[in-house]
Amino acid sequence: MKIKKILIANRGEIALRVLKTAREMGIKVITVYAEDDKHLPHALFSDESYSIGEGTLQDTYLNKAKLIEVAKRSKADAIHPGYGFLSENAEFANMVEQAGIIFIGPTAESIILMGDKIGSKKALEKINIPLTPGYHGDDQSEETLVKEAKKIGYPILIKASSGGGGKGMRIVHQDFELLGAIRGAKSEGLKSFSSDKVLIEKYVQNPRHIEVQLMSDTHGNHLHFFERECSIQRRFQKVVEETPAPNINQQLRLKVCETAVEIARGINYRGAGTVEFIMAQDGTFYFMEMNTRLQVEHPVTEMVTGQDLVKLQIMIAQGDKLPLNQSEIKQKGHSIECRIYAEDPDNNFMPSIGRIDTIGAPSLRDVRLDCGYLNGTEVGVNYDPMLAKLVVWGETREIAISKSIHSLDEILFLGLKTNRDYLKRILSHGDFIAGNIHTHFIPDHKDELAPKIASSQDLADMIAALSFAEKRLIYQESHVMEKNPWTELVGFRN
């Protein structure tokens, strides 16, 4: 069955990303928006857009029944969940399919299996996937956990079984820290994910985060689209991602990718997925987790393989065979993604909010800015602070780095504090350029990544700019939505 109308159950840049491909495939798009998002482009540029009310996320973008009701009312034949929100919610996937609508994603069974960090490891152990030495048992008593932790040997990582984004994670280096860490991870897990089940793992020193993009159709084809290096992280949040992973030989690259394909085949996976591995400096790698959705950083893979991953997702969902085989998927050149966050890296990464005066646009070839905002729109506190993704392709890694640095200066996001300058400092760091990266890159290089003190010349440049702007001194009340050029269009929407 050909999909003719897709409802995108998401917001911001990923909603626009899916919209773009759907348009290119001749598919109509329905978007939804919470009331405080009604001026954002995802609410404006689709074929139909519906309000899902206001309130907490539970009332809006996480309101399963409401989303399905909108899909039914607008006669959507498929729902794309994007990433985050309900993308890895098995109950939602089930509800969608029970409503007779195609869920553009994996089966509920795969979501449940991979969402459970303990269950997924048990399943993968059976098909001989390398796992980090650890304890994933059901006996959650403190005595057992302490005993198992000591058996594995420090340093160890304790994490909430259903955790994510760094929540409920503790690193333990010494005996006396152990009990506190177990209790902390348990209570955080209980609070954030309503489960106090924890698992313990060997903590790999200076590990790299290497992940593999997978795509599986319903005809038994499981393909990989090579790896991504996502080691540049701050508090377990990715900041810079790239592909190919630097300083990895071809043999190791293929071994990692093929291991990921074995996982997809082993669990009879469907759709787009990503297997994350932890890789030690000697190239040993272990399965970490599988994300059963499209990833934020999927564009770097698209840049080097020339494939549209959202298009493949849609094709798989409508029952098509993957239109290519493994040998036709090749890596060409190098791609880097920088996540632009509304935060102040020079002030302890405090989130910043406000009105975007001017976003700006990259001017170089093969540079893509995936952004969910328009000039004049507001960035509030209710959603993720990621403003946009700058994705750059270059023939070599060196060129991709220099193009990224140049492009970061072209996208201003004037009006908000952003991490643009911080990203430039990462990309200009000697160890980053040399490919000496691991997940502690940011904390380890904290001092070198700190802002340089402004020289007299810098200050003079700023004073000059400020003086020229003086006659334009206009006080802008935040939330002045009347100034948004798209405001008048809103009346045309349902």
Add this chain to the structure above:
Amino acid sequence: MEKTFFINGQEIKVSNYKKEANQISFTLNTQDYSYMMIARNGHEMILDNGGRFKAAVGSFSREGEAMIIANGREAVGAIAEKKMKKSGSRSGGLTSPMPGKIFKVLKDVGSKVKIGEVILILEAMKMEHSICSDKDGVIKKINYKVGELVKGGVSLAEVE
């Protein structure tokens, strides 16, 4: 003419400040600077001081502050006489660590608190931040109600 600017909160005085149409010159730290504005488009401009570079200045806030981007560097700036109010009134009490929404208020004005006791909880970027008393004492003021939006660095409550 002397003129005072604030760049990222730092007070900077320049002398010999002269501004005509598209030309500005001044002395900063005994060094003379001269700039010409070659072009402007909205918030963005091209400046020339012997070499050309891009700059942009955002809308000015109620406090008279604006974002400046010059030659790739970012800062918050203000011009002294236009600066109406000192930014981030941090005067005394417990301040918000970041912009957010008041999620819970756990204590009332007049109630006794011990150091470290949670007075209110701020919700920002999907995380909860407990605002704890910085001393043993009595709550003198709570400046916000549940659901209100607050900026970063503003006083939320006072304990005496």
